[in-house]
Amino acid sequence: MKRFYILGFLSLIFFDTLAQVSFKYASIHAEPLAMDVAWLVRVFGHPWIYGAFVGYIGAFFTWMTLMKHAPIGPAFAASYLELISVTLVSVWLFNDTLTIPKVIGGLLIVAGILCLARQESPEKKGATWQPNLDESA
């Protein structure tokens, strides 16, 4: 069962990270940004945007599977902790720099997420928190 959780959380983070990296590549290939049809055509004419779909769909089904068994608190935290993996991958793939404000801000956000996860942790039936699987979280 423990292995199930670990594999589940790792795949969740993997799919979320894949989605974000694909989004970033798609946006790079579609440059320059313009609010017009030509920009959308550039976005959807490139394979990376479909990587984002794969990431979303994978994350959705992983989340639904995890939800059947895992407590909501840690699962909620894990779904947002992609923040860490995405940041590390950005440094590697996109040469993002880890400035002091980014490190401090990132740590504050992670601490905040852990507080929320702690709140959601007690095994209450019918917890109302809705998972947020979208990219911007």
Next chain:
Amino acid sequence: MSQLTFILWILNVIVDTSGQLAFKAAATNSAEFSGMAHWRHMLARHWFWIGIGLYVIEFVLWLAFLSLVPLSVAVMLGSFNIVVIMIAGRLWFKESLTKWRLIGILLIALGTVVVGFG
């Protein structure tokens, strides 16, 4: 942060929060049904389709936002959605803001400010 970046960020937060609220409304309206009936009932709610529409818009907004900021900064700024959604959940669905939730919200808000203006 340029003006356009800021506007795209705010739009992202607004559209994401509205989408989440729409899905929540669709889900709670159908809460008395279970299994496939629950899904069928949700799919017939206009809230569900409003949520889908908002997510499509957000998809494009997020791409636009990513063309302007580094990915690592974008995901950190994106965490601000949690703060707004929790407050909105409190206002519209009377969800409780407990001590740990408040601390969490404050830390995330502070973190996004540090990243955004750092």
